[in-house]
Amino acid sequence: MVPSSSDTVFVDTLHLSATIGPDCWGKTRPQALSISVYLNLEPKYLVASGEADEVEKSVHYGLLTKKVTSLIRKKNEEDGWDGVDALVRDVAEEAFELGGECVQSVRVVVEVPKVILLASSYTVDTTLLAEHDQPNVPTTLQPSIRRPRERRPVAKKVEVKEVVVPVIIGVNPPERLAKQRVMTDLVFYERVGEDSVGHVRYAKVVDALVKNIEASEYLTLEKFVHELARAAFSAEKRIECVTLRARKPSALSFADFSGVEVTRRRQDYVF
Known part of the structure; x- marks a missing residue:
């Protein structure tokens, strides 16, 4: 177009x-x-x-x-x-x-x-x-x-780059024994309008997500970002949509990173 x-x-x-x-x-x-x-x-x-x-x-x-x-x-x-x-x-x-x-x-x-x-x-x-x-x-x-x-704003997004958290993730036996560094970029799309009063404390939102990650174990990055999106919506009701990009620096020998990226809306989950 x-x-x-x-x-x-x-x-x-x-x-x-x-x-x-x-x-x-x-x-x-x-x-x-x-x-x-x-x-x-x-x-x-x-x-x-x-x-x-x-x-x-x-x-x-x-x-x-x-x-x-x-x-x-x-x-x-x-x-x-x-x-x-x-x-x-x-x-x-x-x-x-x-x-x-x-x-x-x-x-x-x-x-x-x-x-x-x-x-x-x-x-x-x-x-x-x-x-x-x-x-x-x-x-x-x-x-x-x-x-x-x-x-009042008509559009607002908040991007938090390179949140690094150690987590148990992977399908191979050695990966189930030690935590790996997962680097995650988060983009939050906030609901705006007359009913959006005050401002979202994103430091608290990220803190809640990090605690959720640290207490969990995953086999795949796909599961990791799926549950992270759910946790983001649970942490703050004014978040309408999220884009998550998760990368594992140590997954492949000859590549800097491997990873997945997803965008999810609040209505994609049942609470």
Whole structure:
């Protein structure tokens, strides 16, 4: 299928430091992180800039970088944010304010290496829609009188990379005697909407999954990921879908890894 016209201005992997709640050691302090911001514009909005070769007719990603950097510097002088979700909302608002009504949605990706102790990284990927008018407020009012409501995400996924846990797994007799390292990447697709209140504590979710793994034994990676998906849905009701990628570094002599990857929805299981 041929894609339709689309226009995006983005800043990729802006390296900063911000307070976003406790780190993996339970200490609340500034943490190193990276932020990527994608402004999805009205289709063909960038045609005018492209034809005139003038940045003034675009959304200036340099100004976007300055606004995000200034926001984080100011919040760091205060108490920071209570979690990544709050940071994402404020960064998205800066992007909507800069782009104006040409912005249809904003996608913010925040990667933090030190949130979950057993993982190499923790990434939150959130998309928020533009809402130019407040419902139930007459549009004849001046913009200064109309107050924007809090934007809610329309899509959110959380990726936890390279969770390494020793586990009894395998069909060969030696594999039943000693635990092997299994490296697992987890992608959680969270339910979003009016009924999604608060934010999911993914560090607790991963901790529950690790305890489940450590207490179990498996013959195959297929069984491993099947039960891990079930445990994820049991651990948090707002997780609607998961993608699990499990790898055994020691399974084959001449390959770095062998493994399986599955995607499962909550309705695939009976609870």
